[in-house]
Amino acid sequence: MKWIKSDLEQYKQAKEYVDTIVVPLIPFQLSQDDDLEKSAFQREVLSLFSKEIEKELTGRIMLMPSYNYLKNSTKDNEVERINEWVKDAKQQPFIHTFFITFDSTWKKSEQAMEGTLLWFPGIQSGDLHTKEMNTMIREQVAQIVDLIRSYW
Structure with a gap:
């Protein structure tokens, strides 16, 4: 289920089955021209x-809105904010929280996070519309899905 009206209406009817949230952690930094495209x-x-x-x-997880943060921000403040998100989400029957990111700096703060950090090396560049890229994404998604299932 996604964070959209129709899915949330459906979620309210079936919330006992949706026990996991996934939160993408997405950095941005407008002040660094060299890193904008990457x-x-x-x-x-x-x-x-x-x-x-x-x-x-679908039917087991809720994809939360992406958590956007400044790339050079201190992770302590960000972890505090993220943990507030998780605390709020746990008011519903969510048991598992997964954070997904390409940003390896989160690994240093992983122990303080109220959830499981899934970090994987980022793809630096490419064309998202090629067959090779789609195959690679599907293969990695299959591995991530298996990992998430192992927590259930």
Whole structure:
């Protein structure tokens, strides 16, 4: 289920079955011209990953809105905010929380996060519309889905 009106209406009817949230963690930094395209591309790829994960696990997970943050911000403040998101989400019957990201700096804060961090190396560039890219994304999504299922 996605964070859209029709899915949320359906969620309210079946919330006892939806026990997992997935939160994409997406950095941005407008002040660094050299990183703009790379950051935008990684956001696109992470959005694709998130949508494919949600599609594979429909009926069991809620894909939350992406958590956007400044790339150079201190992770302590961000972890505090993220944990507030999780605290609010746990008012519903959500048991599992997964954060997905290409940003390896989250690994240092992983222990303080109220959920499981799924970090994977980012794809630096490419064309999202090629057959090779779609195959690679599907293969990685299958691995992530298996990992999430192992927590259930």
